[in-house]
Amino acid sequence: MNAKIRHGTIQTNDDEPPHWGWPSRAEESLSRLPAAGETVDMSLVLDKPFLDMSYQWVFGDCLNVASEKGPLGPDDDIETFHAAFHSSRAWTGPRMIFEAIARLIPNKKWETTNRIVHDFVERRIDAAMKEVSESQSQTREGNEYSIKPTSLVESLVKQTSNWY
Incomplete structure (x- = not known):
């Protein structure tokens, strides 16, 4: 296959019209x-693309790239995160509506899935803090401009070296 990139589109074959994105x-x-x-x-059709775009905006990588890089810790599976995210999201609305009353009702499943999501995000933030601190130590000697686009988390980490 001889792929040609023209103005943001990819043409994999001369007989086919160019299309946006990778064929797979x-x-x-x-x-x-x-x-x-x-x-x-x-919602089922748009669910994964929405989560993928949100993840890419916040962390700088899409979910496919994050899964290819490998886990950052135990239970760091993209599918586990995806399932836990949606499970915890289902109980978040009632908790916001009923506030104190909903907090009195114990929901172990929500607490477990919420912990999985928070642990996943915290590992990504720790990795971003480590990456930014390493890149800052390298850029002090010479070039202070980076070609790599930054994510929301990396931009926030550059402004602070503290979690709190």
Whole structure:
């Protein structure tokens, strides 16, 4: 396959029109679309792309890249994070609506999934703090401009060296 990149599009074959993104990601997204005439819950179709874009905006990598880099700690699986995120999100709304009353109702599953999500995010923040501190020590000698785009977490870490 001889891929050509033209103005942000990728053309894999001279006979095919150029398309946006990598073919495997496009095929994966299209395979999730329902057949004609089916009733669809659009939240399921848009769920992973939304989480992927949010994750990329906050941490600088998409979920696929994060899973390829490998885990940063125990229980650091993307699928576990994804399941825990959605499980904890389901109970967050009622807790906000009913406030103190909802806090009196023990929900061990929510506490467990919430801890998984927070541990996952804290490991990413620790990794970003380590990466930024290493890059700052390297840039003191010479070039202070980085070519790598920064994420929200890296930008915030550059402003502070403290968690709190």
